[in-house]
Amino acid sequence: MFPDVRLRRLRKGKIRNLVRESTLSVDDLVQPIFVDETIDSPVEISSMPGIYKFPLSEVAKEAKAITELGIPAVILFGVPAFKDAEGSSSCGETDIVQEAARMIKAELGDDLVVITDVCMCEYTSHGHCGIIDFETKEILNDPTLEVLGKIAVSHARAGADMVAPSGMMDGMVGTIRAALDLNGFNHVPIMSYAAKYYSSFYGPFRDAAESGCSFGDRSTHQMDPANSNEALREVTLDIAEGADIIMVKPALPYLDIVYRVKTEFGMPTAAYNVSGEYAMIKAAAANGWLDEQKAIYESLISIKRAGADIIITYFAKDAARMLK
Numbered sequence: 001m002f003p004d005v006r007l008r009r010l011r012k013g014k015i016r017n018l019v020r021e022s023t024l025s026v027d028d029l030v031q032p033i034f035v036d037e038t039i040d041s042p043v044e045i046s047s048m049p050g051i052y053k054f055p056l057s058e059v060a061k062e063a064k065a066i067t068e069l070g071i072p073a074v075i076l077f078g079v080p081a082f083k084d085a086e087g088s089s090s091c092g093e094t095d096i097v098q099e100a101a102r103m104i105k106a107e108l109g110d111d112l113v114v115i116t117d118v119c120m121c122e123y124t125s126h127g128h129c130g131i132i133d134f135e136t137k138e139i140l141n142d143p144t145l146e147v148l149g150k151i152a153v154s155h156a157r158a159g160a161d162m163v164a165p166s167g168m169m170d171g172m173v174g175t176i177r178a179a180l181d182l183n184g185f186n187h188v189p190i191m192s193y194a195a196k197y198y199s200s201f202y203g204p205f206r207d208a209a210e211s212g213c214s215f216g217d218r219s220t221h222q223m224d225p226a227n228s229n230e231a232l233r234e235v236t237l238d239i240a241e242g243a244d245i246i247m248v249k250p251a252l253p254y255l256d257i258v259y260r261v262k263t264e265f266g267m268p269t270a271a272y273n274v275s276g277e278y279a280m281i282k283a284a285a286a287n288g289w290l291d292e293q294k295a296i297y298e299s300l301i302s303i304k305r306a307g308a309d310i311i312i313t314y315f316a317k318d319a320a321r322m323l324k
């Protein structure tokens with residue numbers, strides 16, 4: 001007890017470094033990249049200052065810049081020129097993400113891990129994550145699974161190193177695992193968006209990916225923010241279906257979930273520091289209300305402290321520069 005114990009003794013100068021419990025490394029980071037079929041030069045996303053959509057012709061250059069910063073992985077999101085009710089531009093051999101993956105792998109080979117987001121919402125005219133029954137307005141789970149399997153296989157064929165299903169359909173991990181294995185891709189891991197919440201923090205992403213819903217919302221498949229035990233059930237199922245990496249999304253408002261998932265399962269665990277989390281810091285910093293660099297570091301180290309091994313973040317490039 002005080003005065004024998006004085007915790008301030010260890011908070012001086014480099015003693016702080018010696019007793020630091022969590023570390024942030026560039027190896028923890030994944031940078032998202034938006035590839036847009038409808039543009040021919042990079043376009044900044046207005047609600048995400050500093051983040052651009054890239055045309056195919058520029059995507060390998062951007063991936064190279066990310067690799068040169070020491071970041072080990074990117075996750076690709078596509079904005080297609082053509083959308084229909086079935087999301088049919090999501091799984092063709094020459095569709096946007098497939099082309100981007102192929103070009104990046106041709107340029108960088110094993111120097112960069114290419115992860116692809118597997119969902120239908122960027123490719124459907126209605127913006128939903130699956131096949132719709134237009135009479136009931138329901139998102140049909142099982143018919144959607146079939147498409148997700150095709151998307152994942154097409155990504156793997158294009159050279160994706162890992163696929164990341166984000167649509168929160170029941171059975172998506174098992175279906176994708178089976179489809180990959182059947183097509184000779186049993187070596188391609190699945191990072192499952194296992195506990196993905198129905199969150200307002202995806203707003204800026206939907207501007208970027210033009211993936212907002214034309215009717216209804218995502219509350220029939222994404223998780224209720226009030227729930228925590230349910231996240232453990234989601235993760236249990238995804239592990240049983242063959243997920244290699246488990247993701248919690250968003251990150252900062254859900255650090256309790258990151259902690260519980262890591263503690264309970266001990267699986268490689270990812271947290272997605274989403275577009276709204278990025279936009280909040282950027283907006284506050286632009287107003288001079290926050291120190292941007294410090295807020296970025298504090299956010300990312302908190303996600304590590306909670307138990308994440310991997311952080312998907314729009315700040316990856318900034319953080320990599322900071323860590324150099």
Ligand code: PBG
Binds near residue numbers: 118121206
């Ligand atoms: C679905 C997907 C979304 C995000 C990643 N994958 C959007 C959604 O569920 O509406 C959001 C990421 C972010 O906000 O940064 N393809």
